[in-house]
Amino acid sequence: MNKRALSEATDRELVTALVDDGDEPCFRELYRRHTPRLYQLILRMVGGVEQDAEDVVQETWVRAADGAKRFEWKSSFPSWLTGIGINRAKELLRRRNRRPMFDLTEQSEPRAPTAPVGERVDLERALALLPDGYRTVLVLHDVEGYRHEEIAERLGIATGTSKSQLFHARRYVRALLEPASEVGNEQVV
Numbered sequence: 001m002n003k004r005a006l007s008e009a010t011d012r013e014l015v016t017a018l019v020d021d022g023d024e025p026c027f028r029e030l031y032r033r034h035t036p037r038l039y040q041l042i043l044r045m046v047g048g049v050e051q052d053a054e055d056v057v058q059e060t061w062v063r064a065a066d067g068a069k070r071f072e073w074k075s076s077f078p079s080w081l082t083g084i085g086i087n088r089a090k091e092l093l094r095r096r097n098r099r100p101m102f103d104l105t106e107q108s109e110p111r112a113p114t115a116p117v118g119e120r121v122d123l124e125r126a127l128a129l130l131p132d133g134y135r136t137v138l139v140l141h142d143v144e145g146y147r148h149e150e151i152a153e154r155l156g157i158a159t160g161t162s163k164s165q166l167f168h169a170r171r172y173v174r175a176l177l178e179p180a181s182e183v184g185n186e187q188v189v
Contacts, residue, residue, distance in 0.1 A: 011077035019069045031061060034078055038085050044139040045089040048128035056092055060085040082144070086136075086154055093132050126176040134169035141166050 006014070006029045014030050017023040035057060042060075043053040063084050071080055127135055136155065140146045141162070146154070148162040155162070 012073065015068050015071065015077060018065070027065065030077070034081055035061075037078070038081060041082065041139060041144060042085050042089050044124075044127050044143065045086070045132075045136055046092060047130075047132070047135065048124060052092055052096075056085060056088045059088045063088070083154055086140070090136075090155070123173070123177070126173045129176060130169055130172055134165050134172060137162050137165035138169035138173070142170075 006025055009017075009026070009029070011030065011033070014023075014026040017026040018030070038060065039053060039057050042056045043050065046052040046056065060081065064081055067084075071077070075083075127139070130138065137151055140151045140154070141148065148159045148166075151157075151162040152159040
């Protein structure tokens with residue numbers, strides 16, 4: 001395919017050319033189309049750690065290229081690719097020996113960070129401060145637009161757990177984004 005044809009080709013046409021002919025320009029076009037959004041999602045899921053996000057995105061594309069011949073088109077290519085990315089991000093978080101994504105036995109409510117966070121915390125910073133499970137559900141629901149049923153299926157959790165995680169995540173982020181209130185001469189954060 002020439003350059004103009006690549007930019008006008010559908011994802012299905014590009015994947016077919018990649019699978020049938022190993023067409024590298026088709027892979028590059030798919031990568032160009034879908035990596036920016038995938039990277040932003042993964043970056044948020046891994047708490048803003050750029051190197052982790054880059055590693056996950058790279059591993060996602062390796063897995064997608066290897067699995068493209070088995071892709072059955074029951075969903076869109078971006079949705080399928082995002083699912084691979086979500087699973088890779090979950091693996092990375094487990095490998096980093098972080099708190100389990102959905103273990104709420106340690107504490108039922110997130111505690112605000114003990115270090116002062118200043119008058120306001122921007123949204124990306126607030127997302128990075130969320131426990132992994134809260135952040136994952138919030139990003140998938142509020143940023144990516146997934147429904148609770150889809151989140152539950154992708155993450156292997158109950159729909160009610162997704163709703164609960166979202167509720168707690170939103171409350172936590174609101175608390176982080178509210179300006180510090182002053183009591184007398186003391187600041188309460």
